[in-house]
Amino acid sequence: MPALIETNGITKTYASRGGLFDLLKQKKYLHALYKVSLSIEKGEVLGLVGESGSGKSTFGQCLMGLTETDDGTIRVDGGDVTHATADQVRDMRRRFQIIYQDPFASLSPRMNIRDIICEPLDIHRVGTQKERTARAAELIEIVGLRAEHLLRFPHEFSGGQRQRISIARALALNPEFILADEAVSALDVSLQAQIINLLVEMQRQFSLTMLFITHDLSVVEYLCDRVAVLYMGRVVEVGRTKDLCSNPAHPYSQVLLSAIPNIDPRRKKKRLFMRGERFSPYELPETGCVFAKRCPQGRPECAAITPKERVLPESVDHRVSCHFA
Amino acid sequence: MNDHFKIYEHSRQRNVLDVRNLSVAFTGRKTKKTVLSDVSFSIRPGETVALVGESGSGKSVTALSLLRLIERSGGVISGATYFTDNDGQTVDILAQDEKELRAIRGNKISMIFQEPMTSLNPVLSVGFQITEAILAHRDVSAEEAKREAIDLLHKVEIPDPERRFGDYPQQFSGGMRQRVMIAMALACKPSLLIADEPTTALDVTTQARILDIIQRLKEEMNMAVLFITHDLGIVSEIADRVMVMYCGSIIEKADTRNLFNAPSHPYTSGLILSMPAVGSARGKGVPLPAIPGTVPAVWQGARGCTFSPRCSYAIERCRHETPLLQRRNPHSFVEVACHRAAEIRSMLGSLLPWVEAGELGITA
Numbered sequence: 001m002p003a004l005i006e007t008n009g010i011t012k013t014y015a016s017r018g019g020l021f022d023l024l025k026q027k028k029y030l031h032a033l034y035k036v037s038l039s040i041e042k043g044e045v046l047g048l049v050g051e052s053g054s055g056k057s058t059f060g061q062c063l064m065g066l067t068e069t070d071d072g073t074i075r076v077d078g079g080d081v082t083h084a085t086a087d088q089v090r091d092m093r094r095r096f097q098i099i100y101q102d103p104f105a106s107l108s109p110r111m112n113i114r115d116i117i118c119e120p121l122d123i124h125r126v127g128t129q130k131e132r133t134a135r136a137a138e139l140i141e142i143v144g145l146r147a148e149h150l151l152r153f154p155h156e157f158s159g160g161q162r163q164r165i166s167i168a169r170a171l172a173l174n175p176e177f178i179l180a181d182e183a184v185s186a187l188d189v190s191l192q193a194q195i196i197n198l199l200v201e202m203q204r205q206f207s208l209t210m211l212f213i214t215h216d217l218s219v220v221e222y223l224c225d226r227v228a229v230l231y232m233g234r235v236v237e238v239g240r241t242k243d244l245c246s247n248p249a250h251p252y253s254q255v256l257l258s259a260i261p262n263i264d265p266r267r268k269k270k271r272l273f274m275r276g277e278r279f280s281p282y283e284l285p286e287t288g289c290v291f292a293k294r295c296p297q298g299r300p301e302c303a304a305i306t307p308k309e310r311v312l313p314e315s316v317d318h319r320v321s322c323h324f325a
Numbered sequence: 326m327n328d329h330f331k332i333y334e335h336s337r338q339r340n341v342l343d344v345r346n347l348s349v350a351f352t353g354r355k356t357k358k359t360v361l362s363d364v365s366f367s368i369r370p371g372e373t374v375a376l377v378g379e380s381g382s383g384k385s386v387t388a389l390s391l392l393r394l395i396e397r398s399g400g401v402i403s404g405a406t407y408f409t410d411n412d413g414q415t416v417d418i419l420a421q422d423e424k425e426l427r428a429i430r431g432n433k434i435s436m437i438f439q440e441p442m443t444s445l446n447p448v449l450s451v452g453f454q455i456t457e458a459i460l461a462h463r464d465v466s467a468e469e470a471k472r473e474a475i476d477l478l479h480k481v482e483i484p485d486p487e488r489r490f491g492d493y494p495q496q497f498s499g500g501m502r503q504r505v506m507i508a509m510a511l512a513c514k515p516s517l518l519i520a521d522e523p524t525t526a527l528d529v530t531t532q533a534r535i536l537d538i539i540q541r542l543k544e545e546m547n548m549a550v551l552f553i554t555h556d557l558g559i560v561s562e563i564a565d566r567v568m569v570m571y572c573g574s575i576i577e578k579a580d581t582r583n584l585f586n587a588p589s590h591p592y593t594s595g596l597i598l599s600m601p602a603v604g605s606a607r608g609k610g611v612p613l614p615a616i617p618g619t620v621p622a623v624w625q626g627a628r629g630c631t632f633s634p635r636c637s638y639a640i641e642r643c644r645h646e647t648p649l650l651q652r653r654n655p656h657s658f659v660e661v662a663c664h665r666a667a668e669i670r671s672m673l674g675s676l677l678p679w680v681e682a683g684e685l686g687i688t689a
Contacts, residue, residue, distance in 0.1 A: 045609070051528035052499075158619045159380075188379035189555060193599035193615035200610055215528060218558075218601040222613055245603055257603060259533040261558030263585060264602045266679045271533055276484070 002078070003039040004177060004209045005063060010036050010072030012058050012233075016282065028282040032058040034233045035072065040177075045203060045210040047224035047241065049217050049256070053281065055233040056213045060179045063211065064096055065089050094124050097170035101182035103162030107154040113140065113165055114150040120172045139168040142205075143198060160191030167198065177209045184219060196222050218260050221245055229253045232281060232290045235309070237325075239318030249312055249325040251295045272296055289322070297324060339409045340367040341517050341549040342391070347404035349383075349390050360400075360623045361386050361573045365650075368517065373543065373550040375560040375581075377596075378570035379620050384553045387570070388521050391551075392430055393418060408434065411516050432462040435510035439522040441502035445494040451478075451505045452490035458512040477508040480545075481538055500531035507538060514546055521553045536563055557600050561585055569593050572631035573623040575650055578660040587674045589653055589661035592616070592632045594673040614676075630663070638669050 016028040032055045040046045050056050061067040063074065065084060073082045081088060097120075100106040107116055117136040121127060127135065137147045143164040154162055163183065170178055180199065184192045200223055203210055212223055220227050221241055228238040229250065237250040248254045251272075258272040274294040284290055285303065292302035302323060312318045312325070349361040361383045368374050378384045389395040390402050406418040410433045418429065430436075438444050446454060455474040459465060465473070471490070478486035481504040494502055503523060510518060520539065524532035540563055543550050554560060560567055560581065567584045569577040569592065577590040588594040595616040618635040630636070633643040642664050650662040653670070663669075674680050 051530060160619055188620065189557070189596055190379060190599050190616040191619065193601070193613040194617075196601065197612040197615055200612065204610070216601075217529075218603045221603065221609070222601055222611070223609060225609060241609065255530060259529040260603055261533075261536075261556065261562045262602055263557050263561045263597060263600055264679050265561075265585065271537075273534065273537075274530060 002042060003075075004042045004044075004077065005211075006039040006075040006078075007059075007063070008037050008073045008075070010059075010062055010069045010074060012055075012062060012067065013070050030281045031233045031284065033062070033069075036230075036233070036235055037072075038228055038235060038238065040209055040211060042176075042209055043207050044226065045212055045224045047220035047227040048211060048213045048230060049215065049220060049227055050230035051215060051256075053232075054230040056215075056230055057181055058233075059230070060098075060181050060211060060213055064098060064179060065092055094120075094173050095175055096177045096179065097173065097175040099163075099166050099170050099178060099180045099183045102186050103159055103166050104154075104186075106166055107162055109154055112151055112153050116154070116165060117150075117169050117172055120169065124173060126173065135172065136168075139171055140165075142171070142202075143168045158191075159187055160194060163187060163191075163195050164198065167195075167202065171202065171206065174206070175208070177211075178203075179211050179213070181213045182215070183212070185214060185216060192219075199223060216260075217245070217256055218262075229256065232284065234290060234321065236291065236322070237318075237320045239312075239320075240316055243315060243318050249318065249320040250291075250322050251297050251325075252291050255296065299324070339370075339413065339415070340407075341370050341372075341409055342366075342368040342551075343405075343407040343409075344391070345405045345407070347387070347390060347402065347406060349386055349395055349400045349402050351398075351400055358623070359573065361390065364404075364575055366568055366575065366578065368549045368551060370516070370549055371543070371547045372565050373540075373552055373563055375564035375567045376551060376553045376570060377555065377557060377560055377567060379555055381572075381620055381623060382570040383573040383623060384555075384570055385521055386573075388436065388519050388551065388553055391418065391519060392434060392436060393421075393426060408517070411514075428462070431458055431510070431515075432513045433515055434517045434519065435513070435515040436519040436521065437503070437506045437510050437523045439525050441499065441506045441526075442494060444506055445502060447494055450491050450493055451497070452492075455505070455509050455512055458509050462513045473512070474508070477512060478505070480511075480542060481505070481508045482534075483508075500527055500535060503527065503531075503535055504538065507535070507542070511542060511546065511548075515548060517549045517551065518543070519551045519553070522555070523552075524559070525554070525556075532559075539563075557597060558602070569596070572621060574631070574662065575660075576632065576662045578650070580658065583659055586677070586680055587670065588677075589659055589666050589670055589673070590632075590663050591636050591638050591669065591673065594676060595635075598676060638665055640665065 010033055012033040014030045014032055036059060048056050048059060062069050069082060073080055114133060114136050117139055118132045121132045136150055140147060140149060145164055184195050187195060196219060224241045227241050227244045228235050231252050237253045248257050255272045255274055276293060287306050288303040289307050292298045307321045307323050309319050309321045312320060345365050347361060347364040348359060350357050350359045364387060376384050376387060386395060391406060402419060407415055408418050409415045452474055455477060456470040459470040459473055475486045475490055483489055483501060483504055524535050552564060564581045566580050568575050571592050577593050588597060598614040599616055601613060616635055629644040629646060630648050633639040648662045648664050650660050653659040653661055653666060
């Protein structure tokens with residue numbers, strides 16, 4: 001399968017804003033993303049996992065053209081879109097859609113459901129008013145609500161139902177790619193399961209390509225073909241979901257997996273802990289592994305030599321950036 | 326035999342907390358909305374009891390009404406809440422006046438909340454805020470209080486506590502702030518700690534650390550913990566006993582082992598099955614068994630069992646008659662509010678992937 005989206009060494013740096021008194025000080029820089037190379041094949045769901053501040057959402061924003069990258073290239077269908085023209089961006093936004101975390105913030109309280117779902121169609125001038133309404137009616141049923149809900153407003157719906165509406169809106173333009181940024185994280189357990197199932201069904205039915213951003217490793221197994229683990233803006237491990245979840249190679253992935261409270265008594269594992277506190281994202285070392293200071297297995301050479309990404313022997317493209325994995 | 330003796334021992338020990346028929350209602354000009362109905366439970370010294378439920382189930386209202394904090398938002402409490410402190414003194418919290426309550430809050434019963442930043446004062450150093458808690462309740466000198474505060478920061482594993490003592494909340498990360506909150510809550514060696522979703526806003530790795538700290542300090546101080554959470558994973562790791570709430574009522578009470586191996590209420594079993602668990606998935610695309618429908622607002626609970634509209638086991642009786650929380654059988658400590666509990670119990674157990682067919686007969 002050819003890659004739909006391919007990033008090559010994208011880097012995004014933010015300068016610290018600071019307060020009034022910081023004007024005199026030197027500006028500090030934060031690498032939200034550092035040389036991230038990932039590809040998403042057509043029809044594939046890639047999971048992107050990491051803690052808060054690891055750069056997951058920044059990566060998503062770069063793909064959608066919502067944030068400019070500082071370095072590296074982004075290719076869509078093989079064509080470079082890193083510095084896309086306004087027309088290209090417009091075209092991309094029709095093909096790429098987003099589902100956000102908080103369905104209370106992402107739906108306008110002053111628009112009814114029909115208008116919310118039709119807004120992308122309005123913007124891209126697809127079909128007549130009548131056709132748009134018909135499309136909205138079709139979509140609302142696809143996501144498990146009823147046509148009579150179209151004239152209601154977001155406040156009349158619960159969190160799970162609102163997330164269904166967000167999904168209907170994202171599907172309106174028949175996109176090829178959907179970015180789901182923590183799309184199930186704000187939901188209650190019983191609703192989370194419903195929405196995960198709905199996303200899987202939609203992905204299959206419309207052969208969608210997806211980037212599924214989450215901090216919760218336990219949901220990726222139900223949804224993703226491959227997973228990438230991000231730590232402080234760097235991809236530390238990427239591989240097929242099954243391989244990564246059952247055999248995490250990078251010490252950080254191991255810590256992350258062991259930290260998830262698991263209800264399955266057969267899966268109770270000894271918890272691994274990180275050492276000390278993490279580096280301030282502003283003061284990352286020039287060389288060495290960014291995880292070295294916290295790594296349960298860290299050795300002196302980790303701080304001295306930057307690990308290169310390599311493919312694990314006898315694996316299906318299971319890549320890891322660690323000297324000892 | 327041995328087990329029976331243990332249970333006997335327990336029953337002789339005074340409960341830290343005895344909650345009887347606790348109800349909370351909010352009254353409007355014409356309406357009265359009951360958000361918590363007839364909640365009864367007890368907590369023994371040194372025990373961790375988890376209160377689980379989805380948003381709107383009444384978990385937080387329960388916690389807030391135990392310290393009578395819900396009255397500030399207009400809630401009307403009824404029932405009784407007997408609290409016994411470490412010295413064996415028993416009081417009904419609902420009968421105390423404001424001054425007596427102040428002597429209990431933050432002293433004998435402490436509470437930690439979900440978002441540590443909103444619980445800490447941004448213009449005071451964390452050291453000051455911890456010593457303040459000590460000085461408010463105990464007769465010690467300022468110097469002694471400071472020494473104790475540093476010791477507490479050390480206990481919650483904040484690196485370099487002497488230096489961090491004078492720092493302000495914004496200089497700490499989310500996990501570190503929650504440690505500060507725990508230090509503050511434990512400053513007066515409470516008999517009971519109420520933890521309301523204390524790790525929900527934190528990363529999993531930080532969460533694991535915080536849970537570990539709470540467990541360790543609980544054992545060191547022989548303190549009881551009421552742990553409120555929506556995450557069954559956490560429950561399975563830290564709780565001795567579990568109470569499951571739905572729509573303002575407790576629908577099942579069980580010890581942790583029984584709950585996860587032989588759930589009695591269809592809602593409990595549904596919740597357990599719908600939890601995504603690492604390593605348990607049968608691969609991408611195999612759907613998670615979700616509970617259909619949505620959680621109704623507490624006051625919409627109308628007639629019959631509040632879960633019946635979403636329950637695949639519901640019969641006609643469930644829609645008319647509200648089930649009461651009852652012991653599963655006379656020899657059991659498991660309590661469940663379901664008309665069909667006895668009939669469907671083995672069926673519910675057999676749905677769990679980790680329960681072997683032969684293990685179903687777990688007793689107690």
